[in-house]
Amino acid sequence: MAAILASNCYCRYGDLINHERSGDKLSFSSSLLNHDSLEKYSCHLFKTKKEQKFYVEMQKMESPAKVGVNGRPTKMVPTTDTRKGKSPPVGKTSQMINGTTRNVNGVRKVNGVGLVKRDTDPPLMKSSSFKELPPIEGLKVLPSDEGFSWASENYNSFQRSVDVWTFVLSLRLRVLFDNAKWSYLGGFTEDKQRSRRQKTASWLRECVLQLGPTFIKLGQLSSTRSDLFPREFVDELAKLQDKVPAFSPSKAKNFIETELGAPINQLFKEFEDLPIAAASLGQVHRAILHNGEKVVVKVQRPGLKKLFDIDLRNLKLIAEYFQKSETLGGPTRDWVGIYEECAKILYEEIDYVNEGKNADRFRRDFRNIKWVRVPLVYWDYTATKVLTLEYVPGVKINQLDMIDARGFSRSRISSRAVEAYLIQILKTGFFHADPHPGNLAIDVDEAVIYYDFGMMGDIKSFTRQKLLDVFYAVYEKDAKKVMQGLVDLGALQPTGDMSSVRRSVQFFLDNLLNQRPDQQQTFSAIGEDLFAIATDQPFRFPSTFTFVLRAFSTLEGIGYILDPDFSFAKIAAPYAEELLDLRQKQQTGTRLVQEIRKQADDARVYTMSMPYRIQRIEDFVKELESGDLKLRVRVLEVIVLQTVLARSRYFSAIEHIKIVYISRREQLEKRPYYRWQPCIQS
Numbered sequence: 001m002a003a004i005l006a007s008n009c010y011c012r013y014g015d016l017i018n019h020e021r022s023g024d025k026l027s028f029s030s031s032l033l034n035h036d037s038l039e040k041y042s043c044h045l046f047k048t049k050k051e052q053k054f055y056v057e058m059q060k061m062e063s064p065a066k067v068g069v070n071g072r073p074t075k076m077v078p079t080t081d082t083r084k085g086k087s088p089p090v091g092k093t094s095q096m097i098n099g100t101t102r103n104v105n106g107v108r109k110v111n112g113v114g115l116v117k118r119d120t121d122p123p124l125m126k127s128s129s130f131k132e133l134p135p136i137e138g139l140k141v142l143p144s145d146e147g148f149s150w151a152s153e154n155y156n157s158f159q160r161s162v163d164v165w166t167f168v169l170s171l172r173l174r175v176l177f178d179n180a181k182w183s184y185l186g187g188f189t190e191d192k193q194r195s196r197r198q199k200t201a202s203w204l205r206e207c208v209l210q211l212g213p214t215f216i217k218l219g220q221l222s223s224t225r226s227d228l229f230p231r232e233f234v235d236e237l238a239k240l241q242d243k244v245p246a247f248s249p250s251k252a253k254n255f256i257e258t259e260l261g262a263p264i265n266q267l268f269k270e271f272e273d274l275p276i277a278a279a280s281l282g283q284v285h286r287a288i289l290h291n292g293e294k295v296v297v298k299v300q301r302p303g304l305k306k307l308f309d310i311d312l313r314n315l316k317l318i319a320e321y322f323q324k325s326e327t328l329g330g331p332t333r334d335w336v337g338i339y340e341e342c343a344k345i346l347y348e349e350i351d352y353v354n355e356g357k358n359a360d361r362f363r364r365d366f367r368n369i370k371w372v373r374v375p376l377v378y379w380d381y382t383a384t385k386v387l388t389l390e391y392v393p394g395v396k397i398n399q400l401d402m403i404d405a406r407g408f409s410r411s412r413i414s415s416r417a418v419e420a421y422l423i424q425i426l427k428t429g430f431f432h433a434d435p436h437p438g439n440l441a442i443d444v445d446e447a448v449i450y451y452d453f454g455m456m457g458d459i460k461s462f463t464r465q466k467l468l469d470v471f472y473a474v475y476e477k478d479a480k481k482v483m484q485g486l487v488d489l490g491a492l493q494p495t496g497d498m499s500s501v502r503r504s505v506q507f508f509l510d511n512l513l514n515q516r517p518d519q520q521q522t523f524s525a526i527g528e529d530l531f532a533i534a535t536d537q538p539f540r541f542p543s544t545f546t547f548v549l550r551a552f553s554t555l556e557g558i559g560y561i562l563d564p565d566f567s568f569a570k571i572a573a574p575y576a577e578e579l580l581d582l583r584q585k586q587q588t589g590t591r592l593v594q595e596i597r598k599q600a601d602d603a604r605v606y607t608m609s610m611p612y613r614i615q616r617i618e619d620f621v622k623e624l625e626s627g628d629l630k631l632r633v634r635v636l637e638v639i640v641l642q643t644v645l646a647r648s649r650y651f652s653a654i655e656h657i658k659i660v661y662i663s664r665r666e667q668l669e670k671r672p673y674y675r676w677q678p679c680i681q682s
């Protein structure tokens with residue numbers, strides 16, 4: 001709270017860059033209190049001088065804004081009824097929308113307990129104000145998290161561990177059973193196995209949902225690992241993206257108040273109860289700051305850290321158990337490594353300060369690219385579990401109808417999405433590791449908006465260099481160099497005999513690169529081939545690699561949906577060319593340096609050793625002349641030698657010609673060498 005009250009300087013800055021925004025006719029709602037009443041109210045609300053000063057500053061800054069972030073015009077989606085088409089089912093008096101229970105009269109129920117008027121409800125939070133909210137098109141009605149055991153903050157650690165182990169052991173048994181041919185009544189067929197696996201996969205998704213945030217997130221992460229899990233599982237886990245329950249607004253608001261240390265109405269002029277999105281780890285609410293700026297507040301699920309601690313402790317033991325198991329590929333799969341990677345990602349994702357920093361960095365990386373938009377972080381309203389960002393609405397990149405209705409160019413959008421990604425991978429090295437369609441939207445000027453900076457990849461310069469080496473090696477179809485690059489990257493374990501790996505890589509390179517443009521493979525197909533090739537080989541794909549591959553295949557999928565003529569290769573070609581040109585230049589430069597160095601070395605060696613060498617040659621020639629030595633030279637080399645010898649008495653090029661000394665005795669040998677008596681001219 002101290003930070004919020006004390007640091008009003010940010011609001012001033014925010015005001016400057018968001019003039020347009022405050023002046024925007026569209027508002028979440030009209031304030032329920034006019035300025036006069038607010039002023040009176042403020043005396044009551046803001047008890048300390050510091051608080052009052054903050055309030056006064058806020059009031060001053062309510063002037064209409066002119067310029068948006070990046071100098072862009074800020075525009076919201078047109079106002080229509082937010083809950084259009086989402087009226088409660090006939091015969092029912094209330095419905096749960098994104099954690100909020102509403103009755104048909106608009107009276108709010110909290111936590112499904114009944115009609116409740118929260119004592120803590122600030123006067124600004126009356127539901128009538130939300131009639132004027134700009135709509136969220138395609139807003140989903142989310143299931144509530146009530147009824148899920150993990151939604152309670154007081155987990156019983158022992159019970160939770162029992163649940164986790166029961167799930168893992170059941171999964172293990174089901175997988176064993178699916179793979180056991182004897183278990184198929186009437187005989188085993190691949191079709192029967194596939195359908196059984198499909199059932200197990202659906203069961204798995206249900207269990208994951210029941211087990212809650214840790215497992216939902218892990219399930220989402222696993223849905224990128226076709227290299228580790230069967231196709232059916234991966235497909236089913238991918239569905240977890242949009243089936244996450246929301247928690248109640250009262251929970252969200254209480255949590256924000258605890259985290260930011262101030263009542264909601266001091267923090268926000270308005271706060272919208274209905275979350276615009278809910279995900280495994282948190283949910284997003286819209287709000288308006290007292291200076292009129294529109295923001296979104298991402299609130300973490302309460303008690304998540306505690307839940308992670310219990311779950312990850314168990315998962316560590318499970319990974320160790322997997323590691324030891326022969327049937328689970330223990331020796332070839334680094335389960336403990338995979339666990340560690342996942343745990344790191346999970347803990348990073350629940351640190352919203354980290355996410356805010358990522359957003360800032362990403363925003364900086366794209367500051368000169370006007371067609372990419374990254375929301376601004378409101379640090380004064382941000383803590384480890386609450387993240388407040390500039391509200392940047394847009395049409396989701398896969399909402400084709402809306403894209404068409406707004407007259408956007410689909411091909412331009414797909415090119416921009418791919419290009420923005422190439423810039424991240426090839427230039428800045430800091431990339432969005434989860435560019436699914438929910439995290440990409442299109443602004444009014446067709447700029448690509450990014451959301452969600454919890455999972456970012458950072459390609460360090462060493463890794464970047466090695467990746468480029470692999471890229472060049474792939475371009476040259478040089479399996480050995482590709483392998484060396486992969487070893488350097490830690491993606492390939494060097495073992496004794498690498499010939500089978502080399503053959504696999506060469507096969508992959510030949511098949512991948514020998515295609516005509518019309519036969520180009522999709523990234524997901526390439527990924528699948530790659531993972532198939534990697535089976536039983538000492539590959540360990542780092543998460544960065546799988547994330548990049550998944551990101552490319554997601555973007556490619558989006559590209560095809562948007563534009564039937566989409567070609568990833570076409571968009572990427574200028575970037576690839578630029579890299580190859582760069583390499584060419586580097587090589588030319590390096591080669592020149594090498595050549596100069598070699599000449600310098602030669603000169604030094606020859607200068608230093610010349611007297612000695614001349615002496616040696618002198619002796620050698622004398623021996624030849626006296627007949628003490630004979631030269632035995634391969635037939636083909638004779639002419640060269642003759643020429644050289646004819647030119648110089650001290651045939652300094654002698655090292656380049658294969659000369660064999662033979663003694664007189666050895667002359668008699670029958671080997672098919674041409675006998676040659678040198679005729680040296682002085």
Ligand SMILES: Nc1ncnc2c1ncn2[C@@H]1O[C@H](COP(=O)(O)OP(=O)(O)OP(=O)(O)O)[C@@H](O)[C@H]1O
Binds near residue numbers: 284298451
């Ligand atoms: N700055 C913003 N402006 C407008 N809408 C936003 C903003 N940030 C997030 N949203 C909306 O909220 C949704 C969820 O946000 P975000 O992806 O950051 O949450 P999350 O909890 O990390 O979800 P997930 O992990 O599923 O991606 C976004 O898809 C977008 O619709």
